[in-house]
Amino acid sequence: MLRRTIGGGSETEDVTQTVFVCLFRRVHTLRDPEALRAFVIGVTLRVAREELRRRRKHSERARRSSEPIQSDTLGVAGDAVPKHAFANLCRLMERLKYTERAAFVMRFVHGMETAEIAAALNISEPMARRFFSRAHKLVSKWARHDPFLIDYLRH
Numbered sequence: 001m002l003r004r005t006i007g008g009g010s011e012t013e014d015v016t017q018t019v020f021v022c023l024f025r026r027v028h029t030l031r032d033p034e035a036l037r038a039f040v041i042g043v044t045l046r047v048a049r050e051e052l053r054r055r056r057k058h059s060e061r062a063r064r065s066s067e068p069i070q071s072d073t074l075g076v077a078g079d080a081v082p083k084h085a086f087a088n089l090c091r092l093m094e095r096l097k098y099t100e101r102a103a104f105v106m107r108f109v110h111g112m113e114t115a116e117i118a119a120a121l122n123i124s125e126p127m128a129r130r131f132f133s134r135a136h137k138l139v140s141k142w143a144r145h146d147p148f149l150i151d152y153l154r155h
């Protein structure tokens with residue numbers, strides 16, 4: 001889930017370790033053992049949000065100082081077209097609000113049910129539905145204007 005939320009790269013392992021540290025620090029606050037999956041997903045998403053904020057700050061600082069931004073290797077094997085499509089999709093996803101992006105990834109990448117998404121994001125089910133529906137609508141709209149993603153919309 002982290003790889004799909006924050007992208008692949010060398011830092012993903014470090015962020016994964018941060019998730020485990022946070023889980024071990026907060027596991028005593030879990031009241032219902034049945035909610036362990038939602039608890040783990042919630043902690044993972046909070047850590048991912050902080051990582052994305054850190055990266056955004058770093059990116060803004062690099063742009064201001066005209067330093068080249070280090071690009072992570074994409075987790076897509078094969079020829080260049082899927083890699084470009086994946087990179088463009090990641091750029092589109094960055095335009096979404098964090099909660100919309102998280103709901104989109106949980107719903108359309110991980111195939112999670114609305115109740116699970118709502119529990120992970122600590123929101124109501126109708127709100128979760130609104131988030132992933134809005135994200136889907138925006139990503140589809142933006143992807144129609146992208147030459148690398150237009151073919152994927154047909155699938």
